[in-house]
Amino acid sequence: MTVAPPAPAPARRHRPPDPRAHLSHRLAERGIDRTLWLLLPGVVFLVALFIYPLAYGLGLSFQPLKSTDPLYNYKQFFTDHLQRDTIGTTLRISLPAALVNVIASVPIAYRMRGRMRGKRFITTMLVIPITLGTVLTADGMLKFFDPAGGWFNKTLFALHIRTPDQPVLLINNYWGVVISLIISGFPFAFLLILSYLSGIDPSLDAAASTLGASPRRRFWQITFPLLAPGLAITFCLTFVLAFSVFPSAYLVGNPTSTTRVISIAAYEARSVETNDSKASTIALIMAVIELLVISVVLFGRGRLYRGSTGGKG
Amino acid sequence: MSEELAAVEETARRRGSRPIVWLAWFLLAFFFVNLAGIVFSAVVDSFGDNWFGNWLPQVWTTHYWSDAWHAYDLGQVLQVTLIVSVAVVIVSVLVGVPASYALARRNFPFKHAIMLVFLLPVMVPPIAYGIPLATAMYKFNTITHVQIANSMFGVILANLVPAIPFVVLTMTPFIEQIDPKVESAARMCGASTRKIFTRILLPLLVPGVLAASILVLVRTVGMFELTYLTAGTDSETLVVKLFDSISGAGIRAPQQSDAMAVLYMGMMLVLLVIALRFVNPTQLVTRVAEERDA
Known part of the structure; x- marks a missing residue:
């Protein structure tokens, strides 16, 4: 048996750029070549239609209509409790909705992680509410949960769970908005978590099982730690959906009090008061708060296990 | 086992x-x-x-259906919806796919910053950037006397803001899984850049592009906030008209909004059936890259 000669060391792999080489060669060594022109249209579009408007809105927010104080709009927002409270209202609606969506999805997705009969059917059914969207869901909810004649309350009356003078009120209040967010957000969270779960190598679970770990222990010590980063991402994405609740808060909520969310405040400043400066201020505050919540969650995710999940994840 | x-x-x-x-x-x-x-x-x-x-x-x-059709001029609304969403799909694919190719194949300085530019519109709620965007568009109208806001063109531009990043974010992993050696081999055999693109890349990209387009189509038809903020009365899409008719309840019979809602639902379900021929349900929310299991 012969010993293979040691492979020659890869020569001059990381040599410094040759000062005599042509500029385009030196740039290409850093990864800059003509391929990057392909990025240009996309970047131009987004700078013109996303970055520039945000910067324009930021500038506008320091030019209040009714005052010379550049910070007037911000002071006004944080001192007027009608405005300031919209932050709390938005978080009170969106955080529980996002949490429920994620927490309810985990056991169901865990049960369906392997191959099973009817999986494709169930996932197809779950895509329907995502495509229907919040406006249509709101329209259906107004009929279905109607306190006098909606099918939901009629069923409760027929089963003698409730009497007609005490119907369950699930529209035009806080619960209407949360339910609408669960209807559109739960399928989304479920499908995401299902795809994260199918990325975890099932042989890890099988190995733990062979070593005698109980199902509960296998879930909490094997699957859950591998799933946790995915849960953080899922939470963020459902939270983004729930945070911009404008249509449902308006249609199935109580947009003057309990579901006066921050997007309604921004929209009213724009269309009712026609105060673009104030509207931009509120819109920017909204974006900053949402990004803050997301960065807190993603910071927490950075502290979790981030290695391989063993599967195709 | x-x-x-x-x-x-x-x-x-x-x-x-x-x-x-x-x-x-x-x-x-x-x-x-x-x-x-x-x-x-x-x-x-x-x-x-x-x-x-x-x-x-x-x-x-069925008279609420014909009432709604005339009262809201639904024929015109459907036409606007169709034009807007098809235009958004075409432009976002034409702009997004080349960008995702560059992001998938090259490492370059400030790549993270560019990725952030493509990621932010997906993370920030549409109302939060829609309001400054609409304000800027209306300002542009008054300065140049060119109708951007209040027109179909403005609605298309506004809807491109989330659509382009969506195409980039779904197509980048799809292109990453295409082996770059295929392109190198073609180049070694003497193919020109254009030939590599039309004969090698394009056929490989077709499934991903189809999937991304159908997802953008579904999202644009359903996109409420941005269209609502930038549309004028004759450039509203179906979902905006639906919102108007529900929130203006009392003016018209609620059955008319239901007829519109059912029409919208029918349209979405047709799109969904088409979509599911090209992608599996989980891909609708995650990514376009084929999962080769099952």
């Missing part, structure tokens, strides 16, 4: 987690029952009259 071991493991799993399994199925069933109730409430109401607290309407009619 042997069949026997699999069976043992399977029964252990069943026995160990029975209550939570029942709870999971119960929740799922409850969810679907209510969802069906919500959908069918709208469908039945659009065809019915004199419902008033009965299980079903006393009179069946």
Whole structure:
């Protein structure tokens, strides 16, 4: 048996750029070549239609209509409790909705992680509410949960769970908005978590099982730690959906009090008061708060296990 | 793993987690029952009259459909919806796919900053950037006397803001899984850049592009906030008209909004059926890259 000669060391792999080489060669060594022109249209579009408007809105927010104080709009927002409270209202609606969506999805997705009969059917059914969207869901909810004649309350009356003078009120209040967010957000969270779960190598679970770990222990010590980063991402994405609740808060909520969310405040400043400066201020505050919540969650995710999940994840 | 071991493991799993399994199925069933109730409430109401607290309407009619069609000029609305969403799909694919190719194949300085530019519009709520965007567009109208806001062109531009990043974010992993050696081999054999693109890349990209387009189409038809902020009365899409008619309840019969809602639902379901021919349900929310299991 012969010993293979040691492979020659890869020569001059990381040599410094040759000062005599042509500029385009030196740039290409850093990864800059003509391929990057392909990025240009996309970047131009987004700078013109996303970055520039945000910067324009930021500038506008320091030019209040009714005052010379550049910070007037911000002071006004944080001192007027009608405005300031919209932050709390938005978080009170969106955080529980996002949490429920994620927490309810985990056991169901865990049960369906392997191959099973009817999986494709169930996932197809779950895509329907995502495509229907919040406006249509709101329209259906107004009929279905109607306190006098909606099918939901009629069923409760027929089963003698409730009497007609005490119907369950699930529209035009806080619960209407949360339910609408669960209807559109739960399928989304479920499908995401299902795809994260199918990325975890099932042989890890099988190995733990062979070593005698109980199902509960296998879930909490094997699957859950591998799933946790995915849960953080899922939470963020459902939270983004729930945070911009404008249509449902308006249609199935109580947009003057309990579901006066921050997007309604921004929209009213724009269309009712026609105060673009104030509207931009509120819109920017909204974006900053949402990004803050997301960065807190993603910071927490950075502290979790981030290695391989063993599967195709 | 042997069949026997699999069976043992399977029964252990069943026995160990029975209550939570029942709870999971119960929740799922409850969810679907209510969802069906919500959908069918709208469908039945659009065809019915004199419902008033009965299980079903006393009179069946289609006149709310023709009323809604005329009152909201739905023929024109459908046309606008179609033009806007097809234009958004075409532009976002033409702009997004080349960008995702560059992002998938090259490492370059400030790549993270560029990625952030493509990621932010997906993370920031549409109302938050839609309001400054609409304000800037209206300002542009008054300065140049060119109608951007209030026109279909403005609606298309606004809808491109989330659509382009969506195409980039879904196509980048798709292109990453295409082996770059294929391109190198073609180049070694003397193919020109254009030939590599038309004969090698394009055929490989078609499934991903189709999937991304259909997803952008579904999202644009359903996008409410941005269209609502930038559209004028003759450039509103179906979902905006639907919102107007629900929030303006009392002016018109609620059955008319139901008829519109059912029309919208029908349109979405057709799109969904088409979409599911090209992508599997989980891809609708995650990514376009093919998962080769099953």
